[in-house]
Amino acid sequence: MRTPVSETNFEDLNLLKRGKVRDVYDLGDNLLMVATDRISAFDVVMPDPIPDKGIILTQISLYWFEIMRPIIEHHVISADVDEYPSACRPYAETLRGRSMLVRKTQPLPIECVVRGYISGSGWKSYQESSSVCGIPLAPGLQESDRLPEPIFTPSTKEELGAHDINIDFEETVKRIGKERASQVRDLSLAIYKRGAEMAAEKNIIIADTKFEFGLVGDDLILIDEVLTPDSSRFWPKQTYQPGGAQQSFDKQYVRDHLISINYNKQPPGPRLPDDIIRNTRKKYLEALIQLSGDSHGLE
Secondary structure, three states: OEOOOOEOOOOOOOEEEEEEEEEEEEEOOOOEEEEEEEEEEEEEEEOOOOOOHHHHHHHHHHHHHHHHOOOOOEEEEOOHHHOOOOHHHHHHHOOOEEEEEOOOOOOOOOOEEEEEEEOOOHHHHHHOOOEEEEEOOOOOOOOOOEEEEEEEEEEEEOOOOOOOOOOOHHHHHHOOOOHHHHHHHHHHHHHHHHHHHHHHOOOOOEEEEEEEEHHHHHHHHEEEEOOOOOEEEEHHHHHOOOOOOOOOOOOHHHHHHHHOOHHHHOOOOOOOOHHHHHHHHHHHHHHHHHHOOOOOOOO
16 A cells, blocks of 8 residues: 555646645646545545545546547546656656546536436435426435436536535526537436446446536537546445445445534544545445456555
C-alpha cells in the first residue's frame, strides 16, 4: 500500500483548481488531472484519505472511457506519464497511475445523473412526491427497487462544500438549451445502459451514476470520470435485495458510517476510523478487479 496522496503541490505547474478529489493543473494547451486519495461524502471532503483510491478511480475511468468511445469521444490524451510534457517529469512517481493528460473543454454547468434503481436522494424524493426530478414513478416502489427503465435526473453543479440540487428537465433546458439538454439526456442514458449491462455480467449492479460533459468548439465529449465508485452506486449482484439499503462497493460505506455517528453533513468532516479507511479501500479495489480483471499491482 502506497503512502496516501491527500493533495498535490507541483510548484512548477499551474494549479487551476482543487475539486473534492481531483487537483487540476493548466498546462497551456491541455490539462493535467490528478486523482488524489481524498474522499468526500455529503459534499464534504473528509480529513482522512483512502490509500490508492485515486489510482483505482483513474484506472476504472480509463477502462470505461475506451469502452464508451463508440458512443461518445472522451477528453483523455494520455495516461502514460512518459508521454506527458517535460514539466511534469519531476512529479512522475506521484502522477503514475493516478493522472490523465486531457483536452481542455468548456464543461456543461450540470451533473448528468442516471438512475436505474431507486435509492439515495431519488428514494427520498419518491417518498415525498412519488416522483424524481419531475418524473412520476409507479406507486408502491420499495427502496432499491429496479426501475422499469433508467431515468435521467440531472442536478446543478455547485462549488466545493455546497450541495448539488436536483433539477427537472425543464430547468436543464433553461440552463443549456433544448437541443443540448436532449443530447446529454440521450447520451447519458446510452452510456449508463451499456455500462450497467457490462457490469451486470461481472456481478455488479450500477444502481445510479453521474456523468459530466464538456464542449470543444461545438463538439460534446465525455469528461472527468466515468462509472466509478465515487460517481456511482455499485452493489454486489449476489446480495441485492430490494426493500432497504444495499451492501456496496462505493463510498456509501463511508456515508453509512457518518450517518451512524449522527454527522451533521457540514464541514469540517470527522476523522474516519482505521477500519473504515481499510474496508473502504478494499471495496474500491474489489470493484476495479471485478470490472477490469486487473488489480494494477494494488492487491
